Amino acid sequence: MDFTLTSDQEALQDGVRKLCEGVFPMERVRALIDVGGVDRALWRELADAGVFSLRLSEDDGGAGLGMAEAAIVFEQLGRALVPGPLVWTHLAAGRVPGAAEGDRVVGGLQRRDEPFVVEHPDVIDVLLAVDDDGLWEVDRSRLSARAVDWPLDPLTPVHVAGGLLRGERRGVPGDAVRWRLEGTVLVGAYLVGMADVLTERSVDYAKSREQFDRPIGSFQAVKHMLADMLVRTEVARSAVYAAAVHLDEPALGPPERAVSGAKLLAGEAATSNAKTATQVHGGMGFTWEVDVHLYLKRAWVLDTAFGTGDDHADTVAGLLSV
Amino acid sequence: MDLLWSESDERFRAELRAWIAEALPKLPPEPKREDWAARRARDTAWQGMLHDAGYAGINWPAEYGGRGASLSEQLVFYEEITKAGAPNVGVSVNFVGMLHAGPTLIAEGNDEQRARHLPAILKGEEVWCQGFSEPAAGSDLASLRTRAVRDGDHYVVNGQKIWTSFAQVADYCELLVRTDPESKHKGITWLILPMDTPGVDVRPLKTVLGSSEFSELYLDDVRIPVANRVGDENDGWRVAMVTFSFERGTSLVPEMVEARHQLDELARLARTVQRGDGTAWDDTGVRREIGHAAAELDALWNLVKRTVSEAARTGVPGVGASVVKLYYSELIQRIGDLALRVLDRASLSIDDVYEGSGHVVEERLRTLALTIAAGTSQIQRNIIGERILGLPR
Numbered sequence: 001m002d003f004t005l006t007s008d009q010e011a012l013q014d015g016v017r018k019l020c021e022g023v024f025p026m027e028r029v030r031a032l033i034d035v036g037g038v039d040r041a042l043w044r045e046l047a048d049a050g051v052f053s054l055r056l057s058e059d060d061g062g063a064g065l066g067m068a069e070a071a072i073v074f075e076q077l078g079r080a081l082v083p084g085p086l087v088w089t090h091l092a093a094g095r096v097p098g099a100a101e102g103d104r105v106v107g108g109l110q111r112r113d114e115p116f117v118v119e120h121p122d123v124i125d126v127l128l129a130v131d132d133d134g135l136w137e138v139d140r141s142r143l144s145a146r147a148v149d150w151p152l153d154p155l156t157p158v159h160v161a162g163g164l165l166r167g168e169r170r171g172v173p174g175d176a177v178r179w180r181l182e183g184t185v186l187v188g189a190y191l192v193g194m195a196d197v198l199t200e201r202s203v204d205y206a207k208s209r210e211q212f213d214r215p216i217g218s219f220q221a222v223k224h225m226l227a228d229m230l231v232r233t234e235v236a237r238s239a240v241y242a243a244a245v246h247l248d249e250p251a252l253g254p255p256e257r258a259v260s261g262a263k264l265l266a267g268e269a270a271t272s273n274a275k276t277a278t279q280v281h282g283g284m285g286f287t288w289e290v291d292v293h294l295y296l297k298r299a300w301v302l303d304t305a306f307g308t309g310d311d312h313a314d315t316v317a318g319l320l321s322v
Numbered sequence: 323m324d325l326l327w328s329e330s331d332e333r334f335r336a337e338l339r340a341w342i343a344e345a346l347p348k349l350p351p352e353p354k355r356e357d358w359a360a361r362r363a364r365d366t367a368w369q370g371m372l373h374d375a376g377y378a379g380i381n382w383p384a385e386y387g388g389r390g391a392s393l394s395e396q397l398v399f400y401e402e403i404t405k406a407g408a409p410n411v412g413v414s415v416n417f418v419g420m421l422h423a424g425p426t427l428i429a430e431g432n433d434e435q436r437a438r439h440l441p442a443i444l445k446g447e448e449v450w451c452q453g454f455s456e457p458a459a460g461s462d463l464a465s466l467r468t469r470a471v472r473d474g475d476h477y478v479v480n481g482q483k484i485w486t487s488f489a490q491v492a493d494y495c496e497l498l499v500r501t502d503p504e505s506k507h508k509g510i511t512w513l514i515l516p517m518d519t520p521g522v523d524v525r526p527l528k529t530v531l532g533s534s535e536f537s538e539l540y541l542d543d544v545r546i547p548v549a550n551r552v553g554d555e556n557d558g559w560r561v562a563m564v565t566f567s568f569e570r571g572t573s574l575v576p577e578m579v580e581a582r583h584q585l586d587e588l589a590r591l592a593r594t595v596q597r598g599d600g601t602a603w604d605d606t607g608v609r610r611e612i613g614h615a616a617a618e619l620d621a622l623w624n625l626v627k628r629t630v631s632e633a634a635r636t637g638v639p640g641v642g643a644s645v646v647k648l649y650y651s652e653l654i655q656r657i658g659d660l661a662l663r664v665l666d667r668a669s670l671s672i673d674d675v676y677e678g679s680g681h682v683v684e685e686r687l688r689t690l691a692l693t694i695a696a697g698t699s700q701i702q703r704n705i706i707g708e709r710i711l712g713l714p715r
């Protein structure tokens with residue numbers, strides 16, 4: 001038992017952080033609002049860095065890494081708020097041609113209750129659906145979809161679709177189970193990255209913004225909110241890392257409880273931290289100019305991805321030993 | 323990142339499990355709550371049994387009777403103790419000796435003090451209490467006024483301590499005194515007080531549980547040898563911070579393991595408690611909150627593993643004991659609230675209405691203390707804000 005990052009993992013974390021800082025500074029992320037969240041050239045840079053292929057074997061052009069490393073990478077992507085169907089394309093690598101290389105952008109959704117809301121409809125090349133019977137490539141020509149002019153998250157454009165039909169089969173039920181678990185952890189990792197950077201940004205603001213001739217971070221009411229942001233992030237991060245390790249190491253037992261708990265807490269950490277960050281930023285927090293709202297909106301979007309907090313709480317409850 | 327226990331951890335687990343199964347039945351039954359002599363006898367007897375079997379002070383140095391093993395074995399130890407329902411050191415009358423006075427002596431005591439006390443603590447021969455808080459010095463501990471004046475090779479101590487847990491059965495006390503009234507933090511000294519010294523008067527206080535678990539400690543011309551000083555004169559605040567790092571950090575670990583079992587117990591109770599045509603477990607709201615709390619406890623346990631691993635690797639605990647202390651103490655109270663909701667009218671009785679229900683109600687009361695003792699939640703948030711996030715005071 002050594003629940004710290006190995007030096008290789010630290011190097012990976014560092015590398016992806018630098019990549020994000022270089023390729024996805026906030027101005028560029030904001031500019032992606034005008035192109036549906038994905039720019040092909042930048043997408044390929046992510047692919048070249050191994051974001052989609054890192055868990056494929058070296059023979060298949062990957063790096064042969066595991067979920068722990070994938071979680072580390074997605075945490076950094078979340079910090080930078082990199083938009084687009086990153087998780088789906090990562091899951092599709094090796095199964096949908098062109099996904100790993102960044103040539104095809106793969107989106108997806110869970111086939112559950114209507115209405116089906118399809119993310120990034122204008123930029124994806126392939127739409128996958130997951131249900132209990134397997135993975136499917138949706139035949140989009142037969143999809144009746146209504147465009148949404150004003151999506152909640154400006155970086156996550158959506159269509160509302162009806163009558164989603166299964167198209168060609170891309171995986172068996174066992175694949176669907178695995179995808180759900182992996183997707184849940186990757187979204188969780190992304191959310192933890194968001195929670196982390198929101199804490200950092202709010203602390204910076206609280207140190208520099210002065211009222212009553214003092215930095216607002218010296219007021220206990222503010223200080224304690226910031227302390228809670230850190231606490232939520234560290235608890236959620238522990239859960240997400242543990243869930244990833246459970247998926248890599250079957251000897252630890254069934255991963256479902258760890259995975260659901262992780263997504264539940266990561267979703268809460270990101271949404272709560274984004275709301276708190278808004279409050280700490282005062283009136284500036286309600287402006288389009290300050291980035292906090294982009295994080296809050298994404299946190300709400302991702303809180304619904306791969307199961308809501310309620311779904312996951314139900315799952316954990318069902319797995320308690322009595 | 324590796325969560326698998328090593329082979330030697332697993333071997334240790336198997337041996338320990340077998341030993342507990344054999345040893346536990348030999349322990350006398352749990353005495354009445356207020357029978358302090360019997361409680362001391364049982365807790366120290368268990369400690370002695372652990373010691374003789376080589377399971378005392380898992381990560382204490384071997385030269386003082388400890389096992390000298392890794393922190394991961396320590397976690398395995400707590401897991402197994404709890405699983406078996408064996409006495410948990412977190413609620414032992416000697417939790418101070420085992421969880422923070424002992425570790426403080428390991429870190430800050432001199433050879434003589436270590437040799438004198440550490441083996442005795444591990445054998446169950448010495449029980450310790452903590453005389454830090456005073457009526458006017460709680461959160462602002464450094465404002466303490468209990469005065470110690472040097473007289474030859476003794477300190478003469480006068481003052482009052484309060485909320486001293488298990489003082490009535492303690493042999494020694496980790497005592498903070500004021501040696502320099504002119505300065506605040508730099509005028510404090512950490513002393514070892516033998517509780518049988520003339521002038522020490524223990525007056526029990528009643529807790530919300532109706533128990534005389536903590537006391538007031540009156541000190542009237544109490545003579546303490548200078549040799550009992552840990553650290554330098556006026557350097558006691560630094561030593562107290564070391565004590566706190568153990569008290570807030572590792573000492574909650576046994577509780578936390580226990581809490582995970584309590585949650586399973588709550589889920590079991592919810593399936594027992596009648597609600598309409600079904601049970602409380604059929605209530606989606608209740609079930610979901612139990613699932614939520616389980617996820618939080620799992621996560622917190624993983625945070626402990628992260629912290630312990632970082633400590634083992636770098637020598638300093640990672641994101642800090644305050645994070646664990648704050649989160650755990652508030653979570654366990656929410657779990658208690660949930661338990662009362664599940665029990666509904668059965669929560670009016672601390673005697674069992676359903677099997678195990680009384681314990682759940684008692685725990686809700688007991689855990690009220692956790693957000694207060696060892697630094698309140700507000701103080702923990704100040705610490706996180708100022709020391710981890712670097713916010714201005």
Ligand SMILES: Cc1cc2nc3c(=O)[nH]c(=O)nc-3n(C[C@H](O)[C@H](O)[C@H](O)COP(=O)(O)OP(=O)(O)OC[C@H]3O[C@@H](n4cnc5c(N)ncnc54)[C@H](O)[C@@H]3O)c2cc1C
Nearest residue numbers: 452453454455460461485486487691694695696697698700
């Ligand atoms: C069960 C139990 C066992 C204990 N055992 C021991 C023991 O064995 N030995 C020992 O020495 N002590 C012991 N204590 C005492 C404990 O350490 C103190 O109660 C604790 O430090 C708080 O001090 P106080 O009670 O004076 O509260 P106060 O400091 O008066 O606090 C009252 C309220 O004010 C808030 N407050 C105070 N200062 C600040 C601030 N700067 N910012 C924001 N809020 C603030 C607190 O959070 C709290 O809500 C025990 C306490 C309990 C409940």
